[in-house]
Amino acid sequence: MNKNRLFQVIVSVLLVISLGCNAFLMYKVLSITSTNNQSGSKPTVQNVNYDVKTDLTKIIENVSNSTVGVAVYQRNQLAGSGSGVIYQVDSKTVYVITNYHVIEDAESIEVVFYNSKSVKATLVGGDKYGDIALLKMTVDFDVNAIKCGNSDLLERGETVLAIGSPLGIEYAGTVTQGIVSNTNRTISVDLNNDNQADWDMNVIQTDAAINPGNSGGAFVNAAGELVGITSSKYSSTEVEGTGFALPINDVVSMIEEIKQNGKVNRPTLGISGISLDSYSSYELYMYRIQTDTNKGIYVARVQNGSAASKAGIESGDIITKFDGKEIGTYKDFLTMLYDKKPGDKITLTVDRDGDVSDVKVTLGS
Numbered sequence: 001m002n003k004n005r006l007f008q009v010i011v012s013v014l015l016v017i018s019l020g021c022n023a024f025l026m027y028k029v030l031s032i033t034s035t036n037n038q039s040g041s042k043p044t045v046q047n048v049n050y051d052v053k054t055d056l057t058k059i060i061e062n063v064s065n066s067t068v069g070v071a072v073y074q075r076n077q078l079a080g081s082g083s084g085v086i087y088q089v090d091s092k093t094v095y096v097i098t099n100y101h102v103i104e105d106a107e108s109i110e111v112v113f114y115n116s117k118s119v120k121a122t123l124v125g126g127d128k129y130g131d132i133a134l135l136k137m138t139v140d141f142d143v144n145a146i147k148c149g150n151s152d153l154l155e156r157g158e159t160v161l162a163i164g165s166p167l168g169i170e171y172a173g174t175v176t177q178g179i180v181s182n183t184n185r186t187i188s189v190d191l192n193n194d195n196q197a198d199w200d201m202n203v204i205q206t207d208a209a210i211n212p213g214n215s216g217g218a219f220v221n222a223a224g225e226l227v228g229i230t231s232s233k234y235s236s237t238e239v240e241g242t243g244f245a246l247p248i249n250d251v252v253s254m255i256e257e258i259k260q261n262g263k264v265n266r267p268t269l270g271i272s273g274i275s276l277d278s279y280s281s282y283e284l285y286m287y288r289i290q291t292d293t294n295k296g297i298y299v300a301r302v303q304n305g306s307a308a309s310k311a312g313i314e315s316g317d318i319i320t321k322f323d324g325k326e327i328g329t330y331k332d333f334l335t336m337l338y339d340k341k342p343g344d345k346i347t348l349t350v351d352r353d354g355d356v357s358d359v360k361v362t363l364g365s
Contacts, residue, residue: 063220064175065114066146067217069111069112070082070109070216071112079105081102082099082102082164082213083218084135086146089144093137095134097251098215099215100132103123109123114173117141120137122137126258129334132229134258147224148226149227151249156179159179161208161219161221162217164230166210174214176209178207178241187203197331198334200335203246206243207242213232214230214232219245219248228247267342267343267363269306270306273333274297276295291351295327295328297330298316299313299317299318299319311361313359317352319350322337337363340363345363346363347359347360
């Protein structure tokens with residue numbers, strides 16, 4: 001037998017063996033399938049219960065009933081809206097916290113509750129510098145006050161929720177989630193729209209989405225406690241992931257004073273002043289303000305019977321220092337003034353036509 005013949009025989013034998021193995025395997029598979037079908041066994045379908053509820057969904061469900069929408073009217077027409085939080089319930093009398101800038105120009109105010117009922121509200125009082133206002137109304141249905149937490153215990157990275165009515169009352173109850181970005185941020189604000197910072201405000205910074213209409217709404221921690229009042233007025237539409245809330249510890253202190261007195265009792269000096277740093281030398285010349293300094297407060301007017309009047313401060317004086325600290329801007333002046341209390345004694349350094357002296361002043365209220 002030659003080599004070619006031998007090779008053909010070997011290939012033929014291997015082919016027969018391969019076909020035999022495949023046939024045997026096919027037979028075994030068909031036999032197993034037939035047995036299973038005959039025994040009536042079927043694939044088992046198991047139902048898996050998956051609960052999508054979490055601690056946060058429960059918190060949102062509980063807290064949302066304590067948040068409200070605030071509608072502001074001028075000339076019997078809706079002029080704007082914001083958010084609010086039910087702070088206290090006394091029988092059928094309900095107290096709601098919101099931002100001062102939400103109701104600042106209101107002729108009438110309505111509060112829209114979780115059940116879509118709208119109730120007329122009266123303004124107990126507010127504070128422009130703290131951007132806080134307290135509303136009062138009577139309701140004929142059940143409502144719950146929110147639980148206040150301790151904003152001093154907040155930590156960076158802590159989960160927080162913002163609940164309010166962004167873009168209008170129709171979006172009431174909108175919830176956004178984020179973290180605490182900073183617990184003690186200071187931002188400068190313009191209170192009289194003159195493009196000059198008037199006040200430094202202490203706020204909580206967050207990356208939770210806060211939009212126009214969220215103002216005055218609830219800022220809640222992961223325990224369902226109110227730790228702040230959102231204030232979108234001080235966020236910028238040019239920046240993402242940067243929102244601010246007023247710490248609830250500061251808010252409650254002001255609200256209790258407003259509830260008792262109708263206002264936050266801040267100290268008064270009794271002057272109308274101009275911050276020299278905001279005017280050029282030409283503008284000072286035009287206003288007939290003769291001075292070589294570009295820092296301090298120019299006293300334009302002194303109120304009769306005020307603390308400044310009693311201390312001998314006159315129109316035309318320039319206040320350059322407050323308790324020994326230089327006054328750079330009007331914001332500096334207000335910050336130092338409102339860090340005091342009515343009745344406190346302070347020392348003002350006054351420049352009168354180049355003659356500099358210290359003046360003792362007892363602050364009014």
